[in-house]
Amino acid sequence: MSAVPNATKSPSLLSNRFIQTIIFSNVLLQIGIWVRNFAILLYVAEKTNKDPYAISLISLAEFAPIFVFSFIGGTFADRWRPKRTMIWCDLLSAVSVFAVLLTIHFGSWHSVYFVTFISAILSQFSQPSGMRLFKQHVPEEQLQQGMALFQSLMAIFMVLGPMLGTFAYSNLGLEYSIAVMGVVFLLSALVLFRLPKDKVEPRVADTKGQFRKExxxxxxxxxxxxxxxxxxxxxxxxxxxxxxxxxxxxxxxxxxxxxxxxxxxxxxxxxxxxxxxxxxxxxxxxxxxxxxxxxxxxxxxxxxxxxxxxxxxxxxxxxxxxxxxxxxxxxxxxxxxxxxxxxxxxxxxxxxxxxxxxxxxxxxxxxxxxxxxxxxxxxxxxxxxxxxxxxxxxxxxxxxxxxxxxxxxxxxxxxx
CATH class of the missing domain: 1.20.1250.20 (MFS general substrate transporter like domains)
Structure with missing residues (x-):
């Protein structure tokens, strides 16, 4: 149900603390994602002389986790506290980025694929958690307007993202571009601490087969x-x-x-x-x-x-x-x-x-x-x-x- 069931008139969408926080977090994440996408694409194309197979592996690393982890991530998102889940996902993404950055620095360029792969896995836990919070903190009559607001944000980065990613790789190179991604994931995790506290809900104790049932x-x-x-x-x-x-x-x-x-x-x-x-x-x-x-x-x-x-x-x-x-x-x-x-x-x-x-x-x-x-x-x-x-x-x-x-x-x- 909506978070404001008894209100006669909901406050404006942009005055909602949850919306403000999620927008700020998503801006940071979009910067990191577009820098990542184009830095890795341009780097792999340069490193392999535009080998189609090597370039196609980037898309595989991005989409494959959706098949394997979407069902699992959605189930755990309903089990875990959503705010805590989103913060941990951003923190783990940042840690994985810096770990991969070290391996690239010491000569293993193929590990660039893991930046996309790990980030895609964690997003399967974070994204449905964000949907749960949307359901909790946005009034029912503003859900569609809120989705439109986020779609506008995605559209902005569809225009600016390729230019931003290309500029970062051309001027900073691969390692600094990936470092930028790690930093924005950390900043996003910090921003998410502004979200309202998770509701503490009683849960049935885990039993054998409980996860499969859910x-x-x-x-x-x-x-x-x-x-x-x-x-x-x-x-x-x-x-x-x-x-x-x-x-x-x-x-x-x-x-x-x-x-x-x-x-x-x-x-x-x-x-x-x-x-x-x-x-x-x-x-x-x-x-x-x-x-x-x-x-x-x-x-x-x-x-x-x-x-x-x-x-x-x-x-x-x-x-x-x-x-x-x-x-x-x-x-x-x-x-x-x-x-x-x-x-x-x-x-x-x-x-x-x-x-x-x-x-x-x-x-x-x-x-x-x-x-x-x-x-x-x-x-x-x-x-x-x-x-x-x-x-x-x-x-x-x-x-x-x-x-x-x-x-x-x-x-x-x-x-x-």
């Missing part, structure tokens, strides 16, 4: 909720669509537009700037729109724009489609996050997040891995048309649940 409860909770079940199906379709489009975007630039590879950065900047604007607009109007309608709208626009990008040979039309897609894309992420929070009891939100997130990421990685094979077999127009159809199917899945309202008294588990 893990299975997350799957059962999602399956027994019509809204979350539809959300999971939409996740699968969106992941498949996003993965193919993302993996083949470079060929849109070179084959459909006839531009050099470097032109891709301008498409990404246009998309990121539009996401920033879209996140701000949704933040202003999100209270009036149900999250499932937001999600359906975003997927419908993505369907149209994906097809247009695949068909277009005009730079202006492609950039316009990228911009419109960027305007609507925040509604997908905001709708998803809000639905998870509104249709999940506080005691199980970590497990629900742990069940649903791998559906999107898993399908995205699978479709990215198949993108090369599809490219050899079909023209780009057909592939992007197929991605558009997947987005459209995801939008159609929202129709049966458009009128559903989040229950006022959520139970820890649905009644059987």
């Amino acid at each position: 893990l299975s409860e997350g799957f059962r909770y999602v399956w027994q909720s019509p809204v979350l079940r539809m959300l999971g199906a939409a996740f699968i379709l969106a992941g498949l669509a996003v993965g193919v489009a993302q993996a083949l975007s470079l060929f849109i630039v070179t084959e459909r537009l006839g531009k050099p590879e470097a032109f891709l950065q301008y498409m990404l900047i246009v998309n990121g700037a539009a996401m920033l604007i879209g996140g701000g607009v949704i933040a202003a109007f999100s209270k009036r729109v149900p999250p499932q309608a937001l999600l359906g709208f975003g997927m419908l626009v993505s369907a149209l724009c994906t097809v247009v990008i695949g068909l277009s040979t005009s730079v202006s039309i492609t950039l316009l489609a990228q911009f419109v897609n960027g305007l609507a894309f925040p509604s997908i992420q905001i709708g998803i996050s809000t639905m998870i929070l509104k249709w999940s009891h506080e005691s199980i939100v970590g497990r629900v997040n742990g069940v649903l997130m791998p559906m999107f990421t898993g399908m995205m990685v699978i479709s990215m891995s198949l993108a090369g094979t599809l490219k050899h077999a079909y023209p780009l127009v057909t592939i992007y048309g197929g991605s558009g159809v997947l987005f459209l199917l995801g939008a159609l899945l929202m129709i049966p649940i458009l009128k559903q309202r989040a229950p006022e008294n959520l139970q820890a588990l649905p009644q059987q």
Whole structure:
């Protein structure tokens, strides 16, 4: 339930101490993540003479932990105190960064992969803990607005992050760039001490099989909720669509537009700037729109724009489609996050997040891995048309649940 159930009118979102603290922490983490991503990417590309296999291992190190640790992390996030979990995750991330930094300094450059790998593992415990705190400390009517605010923050770093990461590596080199990451993780941990104290909740003593039981409860909770079940199906379709489009975007630039590879950065900047604007607009109007309608709208626009990008040979039309897609894309992420929070009891939100997130990421990685094979077999127009159809199917899945309202008294588990 919301943290302010008896208030007649909630204070403004930005005056919420929890929101202020989480935003500050996320700014620091985003700086570290983007510096890490580009420093390691540029370093590995330089060290291996742009070997595709070595570069692909970076993505593997980032996404593989989601499959293995998302379910586990979500379950433990529901067991442990969320504030303490987030602080420990940032501290352990900082320690691991400095440990890897020492190994790099003494000659083992391959250990750069562990910076991404360890950070990705710890985020599977920290992120669902943050969702739990969101559920506790943000009033129900402000959840969607809060998600929009965070989406705007992510969009800012999608625009500034690549420039920040490239600047850090070009001017500081790998070791100092990784040191920057370690420092910002430490600072984030310190900032998180401002969060309200964790609620002390009585827990049933651990018994043999208790963890497995709690893990299975997350799957059962999602399956027994019509809204979350539809959300999971939409996740699968969106992941498949996003993965193919993302993996083949470079060929849109070179084959459909006839531009050099470097032109891709301008498409990404246009998309990121539009996401920033879209996140701000949704933040202003999100209270009036149900999250499932937001999600359906975003997927419908993505369907149209994906097809247009695949068909277009005009730079202006492609950039316009990228911009419109960027305007609507925040509604997908905001709708998803809000639905998870509104249709999940506080005691199980970590497990629900742990069940649903791998559906999107898993399908995205699978479709990215198949993108090369599809490219050899079909023209780009057909592939992007197929991605558009997947987005459209995801939008159609929202129709049966458009009128559903989040229950006022959520139970820890649905009644059987």
